[in-house]
Amino acid sequence: MKPSLILTLALAMLPLSAFSEEARITCVSSDGKVKVEAVKLGWTSPYPRLDTDIMVVKREGQPNISDTVHAMTLNNNLIVLNEDRYTGGDLMRINMGRMNDENFYPRSKLILKRGVRSGYDDRPTKPIDEKIDLKCIVTEDLGVSNVCTEEDEKFYNEKLMTAVKTFDVDGLEQAIACGADVNIVNEAGCSALMTMIDVNGRECKSIEGLPGQNDSFKYMKAEYLFQMLIDEGASTEYVDVKGESVAHKVVNYGLSKLIPILKINDADLDLQDKQGVTPIMRAVLNHSRSAVTALLEAEVDLTIKNVLGLTAYDMSVHLPANLRSMLKPSRSSLGLVIKGEANGSCSPTTINVKMSKPTIITLKSSPTDMFMLTAPDLGIELMANAGGTASKNITINKMGTFKFECGVHGGRQTEGKIIIIH
Numbered sequence: 001m002k003p004s005l006i007l008t009l010a011l012a013m014l015p016l017s018a019f020s021e022e023a024r025i026t027c028v029s030s031d032g033k034v035k036v037e038a039v040k041l042g043w044t045s046p047y048p049r050l051d052t053d054i055m056v057v058k059r060e061g062q063p064n065i066s067d068t069v070h071a072m073t074l075n076n077n078l079i080v081l082n083e084d085r086y087t088g089g090d091l092m093r094i095n096m097g098r099m100n101d102e103n104f105y106p107r108s109k110l111i112l113k114r115g116v117r118s119g120y121d122d123r124p125t126k127p128i129d130e131k132i133d134l135k136c137i138v139t140e141d142l143g144v145s146n147v148c149t150e151e152d153e154k155f156y157n158e159k160l161m162t163a164v165k166t167f168d169v170d171g172l173e174q175a176i177a178c179g180a181d182v183n184i185v186n187e188a189g190c191s192a193l194m195t196m197i198d199v200n201g202r203e204c205k206s207i208e209g210l211p212g213q214n215d216s217f218k219y220m221k222a223e224y225l226f227q228m229l230i231d232e233g234a235s236t237e238y239v240d241v242k243g244e245s246v247a248h249k250v251v252n253y254g255l256s257k258l259i260p261i262l263k264i265n266d267a268d269l270d271l272q273d274k275q276g277v278t279p280i281m282r283a284v285l286n287h288s289r290s291a292v293t294a295l296l297e298a299e300v301d302l303t304i305k306n307v308l309g310l311t312a313y314d315m316s317v318h319l320p321a322n323l324r325s326m327l328k329p330s331r332s333s334l335g336l337v338i339k340g341e342a343n344g345s346c347s348p349t350t351i352n353v354k355m356s357k358p359t360i361i362t363l364k365s366s367p368t369d370m371f372m373l374t375a376p377d378l379g380i381e382l383m384a385n386a387g388g389t390a391s392k393n394i395t396i397n398k399m400g401t402f403k404f405e406c407g408v409h410g411g412r413q414t415e416g417k418i419i420i421i422h
Helices: 003-012 153-166 169-177 192-197 215-231 246-252 256-264 279-285 289-297 321-325
Strands: 023-029 034-040 053-059 065-068 078-081 091-095 104-113 130-138 336-340 350-354 359-364 371-375 380-384 389-394 400-408 413-421
Touching: 034 130, 091 169, 153 169, 153 192, 153 215, 169 215, 192 215, 192 246, 215 256, 246 256, 246 279, 246 289, 256 289, 279 289, 289 321, 336 350, 336 400, 350 359, 359 371, 359 380, 380 389
Parallel strands: 336 359, 350 413
Antiparallel strands: 023 034, 023 130, 034 053, 053 065, 078 091, 091 104, 104 130, 359 389, 371 380, 371 400, 400 413
């Protein structure tokens, strides 16, 4: 029996109230609790689209959600409702995915966001309300064609990276619908998220200027597409060849509005680059008051020091006194922090400790692994449980360089050095 016929029979077994006889697209979740239908209105459109349809989402035990379909075409394998030129308003999006046989879409996905009608600024910080897997079938011949015809997944990965480089909303939607990997990394070591927010193409992109798109419009689309990638499972934990994370890039490119998104999605906002610089240190160095404020509101760790032994507070002499005072570490300082990363390594690999000064050395584990730090010549042996910390107060009375090893307990170890300075 053909898949489309199977789904047709499955839909037919639903209660009679589930779908309208006029529905042209019907979808259902695996548990049968969510149904979606596109209902044709009483007039027709001269365009090969469904501009005059209403998409209705029916969820068991909850009120229906409905809205007019805007500029939708199945030739892009997606449906976007009330999208309003990438700015405010509710978001209801359906990625139809690959069409397997006779207008049958077995791996569709419904993404719902609600309550963001008050303005553009609310949209980036609004998490998704629901993400639901669906099976859909087109129940009327709409003359659609399946754009997901390439078998090689690299084709859609390249399409995705091209879309993020050029702020192509439709291209990104289509690439995702056709199975692109949202966590691909380009030759510069930048993930799709990093490439998306490199608005002016300084590091991650290698493209010429985009005609017809001013900076404000590019920033607006970058924020919208950044959230889309996050919704689709893009990781925030990748680092580039300099050790910079997505959070570093957000600060570098002046997109501090994205920091709440990273916070909501449990991104590590304290990751250090190869110089031990954290995102808030970068914000201080860049004189970005908005990024400093956003990171302070996200409650980042102010006790971390870079390879020169400096905190964000130490670097902030140029900031207004009231803002600088907020950067001062508390008395419960963790001191010098060596962090266990998600990939099993530790950073930074070089730290400076002042001679004859009591200093706290802290090991901070990743959320998923137990980490161990040893420096036998300094009498340091620390073990931190997953998501936890372990500290030791040391005082060294001689100058020199001392080796340490750090890594997942029982796994590969990262070698580093602790340099004792005046």
